Amino acid sequence: MNLELVTIGTELLLGFTVDTNGAFAGKALARAGVRVVRRTSVGDEPAAIADAVRGALARTRAVLTTGGLGPTRDDMTKKVIAKLFGAPLDFDESIWNALLERYARFKRTPSESNRSQAEVPRNATVLPNRWGTAPGLWLEGQAGLVIMLPGVPLEMQKLLDHEVVPRLAARAGETVIMSSVVRTTAVAESNVAERVKVAEDEIAPLTLAYLPGLEGVDLRLTAWNLSRPEAETRLATAAMRLKLLIGDNVYGEQNDDLAALLLDRCRKAGIRVAVAESCTGGIVGQRITAVPGCSAVFVGGVIAYSNELKRDLLGVSTELLARHGAVSAEVAEAMARGAIDRFHVEAAVSVTGIAGPDGGTEEKPVGTVWFAFAIGAQIETVRAILPGTREEIRERAAQYALYGLWLRLPK
Amino acid sequence: MNLELVTIGTELLLGFTVDTNGAFAGKALARAGVRVVRRTSVGDEPAAIADAVRGALARTRAVLTTGGLGPTRDDMTKKVIAKLFGAPLDFDESIWNALLERYARFKRTPSESNRSQAEVPRNATVLPNRWGTAPGLWLEGQAGLVIMLPGVPLEMQKLLDHEVVPRLAARAGETVIMSSVVRTTAVAESNVAERVKVAEDEIAPLTLAYLPGLEGVDLRLTAWNLSRPEAETRLATAAMRLKLLIGDNVYGEQNDDLAALLLDRCRKAGIRVAVAESCTGGIVGQRITAVPGCSAVFVGGVIAYSNELKRDLLGVSTELLARHGAVSAEVAEAMARGAIDRFHVEAAVSVTGIAGPDGGTEEKPVGTVWFAFAIGAQIETVRAILPGTREEIRERAAQYALYGLWLRLPK
Numbered sequence: 001m002n003l004e005l006v007t008i009g010t011e012l013l014l015g016f017t018v019d020t021n022g023a024f025a026g027k028a029l030a031r032a033g034v035r036v037v038r039r040t041s042v043g044d045e046p047a048a049i050a051d052a053v054r055g056a057l058a059r060t061r062a063v064l065t066t067g068g069l070g071p072t073r074d075d076m077t078k079k080v081i082a083k084l085f086g087a088p089l090d091f092d093e094s095i096w097n098a099l100l101e102r103y104a105r106f107k108r109t110p111s112e113s114n115r116s117q118a119e120v121p122r123n124a125t126v127l128p129n130r131w132g133t134a135p136g137l138w139l140e141g142q143a144g145l146v147i148m149l150p151g152v153p154l155e156m157q158k159l160l161d162h163e164v165v166p167r168l169a170a171r172a173g174e175t176v177i178m179s180s181v182v183r184t185t186a187v188a189e190s191n192v193a194e195r196v197k198v199a200e201d202e203i204a205p206l207t208l209a210y211l212p213g214l215e216g217v218d219l220r221l222t223a224w225n226l227s228r229p230e231a232e233t234r235l236a237t238a239a240m241r242l243k244l245l246i247g248d249n250v251y252g253e254q255n256d257d258l259a260a261l262l263l264d265r266c267r268k269a270g271i272r273v274a275v276a277e278s279c280t281g282g283i284v285g286q287r288i289t290a291v292p293g294c295s296a297v298f299v300g301g302v303i304a305y306s307n308e309l310k311r312d313l314l315g316v317s318t319e320l321l322a323r324h325g326a327v328s329a330e331v332a333e334a335m336a337r338g339a340i341d342r343f344h345v346e347a348a349v350s351v352t353g354i355a356g357p358d359g360g361t362e363e364k365p366v367g368t369v370w371f372a373f374a375i376g377a378q379i380e381t382v383r384a385i386l387p388g389t390r391e392e393i394r395e396r397a398a399q400y401a402l403y404g405l406w407l408r409l410p411k
Numbered sequence: 412m413n414l415e416l417v418t419i420g421t422e423l424l425l426g427f428t429v430d431t432n433g434a435f436a437g438k439a440l441a442r443a444g445v446r447v448v449r450r451t452s453v454g455d456e457p458a459a460i461a462d463a464v465r466g467a468l469a470r471t472r473a474v475l476t477t478g479g480l481g482p483t484r485d486d487m488t489k490k491v492i493a494k495l496f497g498a499p500l501d502f503d504e505s506i507w508n509a510l511l512e513r514y515a516r517f518k519r520t521p522s523e524s525n526r527s528q529a530e531v532p533r534n535a536t537v538l539p540n541r542w543g544t545a546p547g548l549w550l551e552g553q554a555g556l557v558i559m560l561p562g563v564p565l566e567m568q569k570l571l572d573h574e575v576v577p578r579l580a581a582r583a584g585e586t587v588i589m590s591s592v593v594r595t596t597a598v599a600e601s602n603v604a605e606r607v608k609v610a611e612d613e614i615a616p617l618t619l620a621y622l623p624g625l626e627g628v629d630l631r632l633t634a635w636n637l638s639r640p641e642a643e644t645r646l647a648t649a650a651m652r653l654k655l656l657i658g659d660n661v662y663g664e665q666n667d668d669l670a671a672l673l674l675d676r677c678r679k680a681g682i683r684v685a686v687a688e689s690c691t692g693g694i695v696g697q698r699i700t701a702v703p704g705c706s707a708v709f710v711g712g713v714i715a716y717s718n719e720l721k722r723d724l725l726g727v728s729t730e731l732l733a734r735h736g737a738v739s740a741e742v743a744e745a746m747a748r749g750a751i752d753r754f755h756v757e758a759a760v761s762v763t764g765i766a767g768p769d770g771g772t773e774e775k776p777v778g779t780v781w782f783a784f785a786i787g788a789q790i791e792t793v794r795a796i797l798p799g800t801r802e803e804i805r806e807r808a809a810q811y812a813l814y815g816l817w818l819r820l821p822k
Contacts, residue, residue, distance in 0.1 A: 014631075031424065286693040303696040303700075
C-alpha cells in the first residue's frame with residue numbers, strides 16, 4: 001500500500017523546525033507494510049495545503065497529514081480537508097469534555113480558541129489523543145483516505161503507533177517493507193563498503209544503503225514488499241553475512257545504543273565503571289546516564305576540563321602535564337588510572353584531546369584525541385585523529401570511548 | 412522569488428535520516444529573499460524524482476534539489492535532471508582532477524564509480540565544492556532553474572552559503588523574508604502567549620509563531636517580503652516589545668546559546684565556574700564545553716551519579732543523604748558548596764533529580780529536580796518538576812541549571 005505524507009507548518013519551510021515527524025512516520029508506516037512514496041511540506045496556507053493533499057490523493061489515494069490541529073489561527077488543516085471532502089465541521093461534545101478534563105488536570109482552563117479543537121469533519125473517525133489536546137482524525141471518502149495527526153512529535157508518534165499503524169496494517173495486506181540495520185563504528189564508510197562489496201549482489205532483492213553518522217556507519221538492508229516471513233529470513237541471513245565480512249567494527253543492530261551495550265557487558269562482568277573526561281566535557285557521562293538503570297554499574301566521573309582538576313581530582317602529576325601536555329598517552333593513562341584508584345571501580349575510560357577550532361599544532365592537529373581504557377590493572381592507550389567540527393569531534397570521541405571499553409570487556 | 416525544494420533519498424522517506432537539509436536550506440534561502448513554498452521528499456527512483464521536479468518547475472520555475480550526487484548506483488539526480496532538460500552528460504576533466512587531488516590528500520585513490528561524479532549536464536554551471544567530492548550544479552533552461560546540491564549536510568550548507576545564496580540574492584530583487592527570534596526559557600508556552608497577547612495585533616504585518624523546545628519557548632517574528640530596511644526596523648521594534656512584555660524569562664535572541672551567555676557573564680564578572688551534576692550525567696558540562704574558549708572560565712566539575720561520589724568528590728555527608736535523600740535542597744546545596752570549596756571557583760551549579768522512568772514517588776515524582784546556585788558565599792536552591800521523557804527531563808534540567816546561574820550573575 002502506497003501513501004504520501006503532507007507535513008504542514010510554515011516553520012518547517014522557513015527551517016526553524018526540523019521535520020522529525022516525517023522521519024518517524026516513514027519508519028512507523030514501513031513497519032505496517034505501508035510505503036511512503038513522497039513527502040511534501042507546505043506552509044500554513046489553505047491553498048497550498050489543499051493543492052498538496054489533492055495532488056497526493058490523486059497519486060495514491062492515501063494521505064497522512066501532520067500539523068495544523070492547534071487552537072491558533074494558523075491551524076487550518078481540518079477546515080481545508082473538510083472542504084476538500086465537502087464535509088461540514090461538527091462540534092463534538094465528548095472531545096470538548098475530554099479537553100476540559102485534561103486542562104483541569106494541569107489546573108488550567110481552556111480559552112475560546114480551544115473550541116475549534118473539538119470540531120470534527122462529518123463522518124470522520126476520531127483517534128483519541130491521550131498525550132495532548134487535539135485528537136487525530138481518519139476521514140475516508142470518494143477522493144480517498146486522509147489521516148490527520150497533530151504536529152507535536154510525541155503526540156504524533158503515539159497516535160501513529162496506537163491508532164494509525166494498527167488500522168493501516170489491517171488493510172495493507174500480506175507484504176511488508178522491512179529494514180534491518182547493522183551498526184558499525186571506528187571504521188570509514190569506504191573501508192566498510194570495500195569489505196562488504198563481495199556480498200552486494202548476493203543479497204538481492206534486498207537493497208543496501210550506507211548511513212554514515214557521528215556514531216559510525218550504519219548499513220541498512222531493506223526488503224521491498226516481500227511476505228513478512230520471507231523478509232525476516234532474508235534480512236537475518238544478509239545481516240549475518242555483513243557482520244562476518246565486517247568483523248569487530250560491528251557493535252550492534254537496529255537502534256542498539258553502544259552505551260547500553262557497554263553497560264550490559266559491565267553488568268555481566270560484575271564490574272563498575274567511571275569516566276574521566278576532558279575535551280568531551282561530559283558527553284561520555286551523558287551517553288551512559290541516558291540509559292535507564294545505569295546506576296547499577298556507573299558511579300559517575302569527572303569533567304577534568306582544566307589541568308588543575310586533572311591534578312586535584314585524578315592525581316595527574318604536574319610533571320606529566322608539563323612534559324607531555326594534557327593531550328598525550330601519558331596523561332590519558334594517568335587520568336584513567338586515577339579514576340580507578342579514587343572512585344573504587346574496576347574499569348575506567350579517559351578522553352583528552354583537541355576539539356578545536358583552535359588549539360591545534362603540527363604535531364597535534366585539531367581532532368587529536370588520546371583515550372585510555374583501564375580494566376583492573378590493565379591499561380591501553382589509543383590515539384585517534386577525528387574529523388569534523390568541534391561538536392562532531394567531541395561526539396565521535398565519546399562514541400570511541402564507549403567502543404574501546406566495550407571491545408575490551410568480555411562478551 | 413518563490414522556489415521549491417526537492418530532497419532526494421529513500422532513507423529520508425523510510426525515516427532513517429531526518430531531513431535537516433530542508434530546514435537549513437529554508438533558512439538560508441529566506442535570508443536571500445527567496446521564499447520556499449513547498450518541499451518535496453522522494454526516494455531514489457528516477458520516475459519519482461522527475462515527477463517531483465517537473466511539478467515544482469511548473470509551479471515556480473525554480474527548484475533546488477539535494478542528494479543523489481554520490482558515486483553509487485542509487486545516485487541518479489544528474490541523469491534525471493539532464494534528461495528533463497534534454498541535455499547530455501559531459502565528462503569534466505577539471506572536476507576529475509580536483510577529485511583526484513582531494514583523494515590524494517587523504518591518501519586514497521578513487522574507484523571507477525567515482526567517475527560519474529565528474530559528469531556535468533551540458534550548459535550547467537559548476538559550483539565548486541571545497542568540502543566534499545561532488546560539485547554542485549546550476550542548470551537553467553526553458554523549463555526554469557534547477558540547482559543540484561549534495562545531500563551531505565555540511566557540503567550542502569557550505570555550497571548554499573558560498574555559491575547559491577549570493578547568486579539567488581542577486582536575482583530575488585529588493586524584498587526579503589526575514590525572521591527574528593526571541594528566546595525564552597523556564598516559562599510555559601501558554602503563559603508566555605498570555606503575556607504577549609496584547610501585542611499580537613500591533614505587530615502586523617509581522618507574524619508571530621511559538622516554537623516550544625527543550626531549551627524553552629522561542630518566539631519567531633517574520634517579515635514577509637518587505638524591503639530589507641523596513642523588515643529590520645519592524646522586527647527590531649516588535650522584538651523589543653515582546654521582550655518588555657515577557658520579562659526575565661527572555662535570555663537571548665536568534666541562535667543565542669544560554670551556555671555561551673552564561674560564560675560571557677562569568678568572564679565579565681571575572682569568576683570561574685564548576686558543575687556538580689547527578690541526574691544530568693554530564694549534559695551541563697557538555698553544554699558549557701560546546702562553547703569554544705570556555706576554558707577561560709570553566710574548570711570542569713563532577714558527574715556525581717552515585718551517592719559515594721557525592722560524598723567522596725563533593726563532601727556531601729552521609730547523614731544528609733540518609734536524612735533527606737539525594738534529591739533534596741540540602742544535598743543540592745551541599746553539592747554546590749562542595750564544588751566551590753574544592754575546585755577553587757567562585758560560582759557553581761548543582762543538579763540532582765529523578766529523571767525516570769523509574770524512581771518516582773508520591774512525594775518526589777519523576778521530573779523532580781533540585782538545583783543549587785552558588786556564587787561566592789551566597790547559595791539558593793530551587794525545585795522544579797520538569798515534564799517529558801527521561802532525556803527531555805535531563806535536557807530541560809541542564810537548561811534550567813544554566814539559566815538559574817546566568818540569571819543570578821550581573822548583566
